[in-house]
Amino acid sequence: MVWGEWEQLKSEAAAARSSQMQLNQVAPASGSGSTAGEASADLKSDKKAWVKAGEGVTGLKGGIGKALKKLDDGQTGLGDTAGCRSAAAQKEIYGSWKKYIGDVSSRCDALGSLLERSGHDLSKTDQAVRAELNRLKAQYQDTEAVGGHPKAK
Numbered sequence: 776m777v778w779g780e781w782e783q784l785k786s787e788a789a790a791a792r793s794s795q796m797q798l799n800q801v802a803p804a805s806g807s808g809s810t811a812g813e814a815s816a817d818l819k820s821d822k823k824a825w826v827k828a829g830e831g832v833t834g835l836k837g838g839i840g841k842a843l844k845k846l847d848d849g850q851t852g853l854g855d856t857a858g859c860r861s862a863a864a865q866k867e868i869y870g871s872w873k874k875y876i877g878d879v880s881s882r883c884d885a886l887g888s889l890l891e892r893s894g895h896d897l898s899k900t901d902q903a904v905r906a907e908l909n910r911l912k913a914q915y916q917d918t919e920a921v922g923g924h925p926k927a928k
Contacts, residue, residue, distance in 0.1 A: 828894075
């Protein structure tokens with residue numbers, strides 16, 4: 776793709792995005808005195824849907840656990856990696872992926888619990904929920920890439 780085409784696609788996407796309706800905010804009615812982020816009497820939510828979503832996200836941990844077991848099983852018999860650069864690289868990547876998969880599992884657990892609690896506690900403001908999500912995001916930052924970094928010569 777030519778650079779000019781890429782720039783055109785980006786500008787078209789930005790223009791389309793700016794003209795779309797944003798559903799996560801409503802301008803306060805004139806004279807109502809409510810501010811953005813406050814609970815509204817007109818807001819309707821289904822607590823069961825929140826709980827089901829949370830259970831679904833938490834349920835992902837089972838598949839992640841199976842993937843981690845297969846990853847562990849794949850390391851059986853690797854043994855001493857001294858003298859074999861590819862085996863040493865595999866061991867390094869394995870450690871990185873094991874940590875990453877463990878973090879994904881913890882993230883699913885934390886996010887699932889947050890969604891389930893949201894179903895029970897819908898009186899929180901948007902800012903309070905956003906703050907919890909931001910704490911979760913900060914706690915589970917993606918890990919830096921391991922291996923494949925060019926070394927200075």
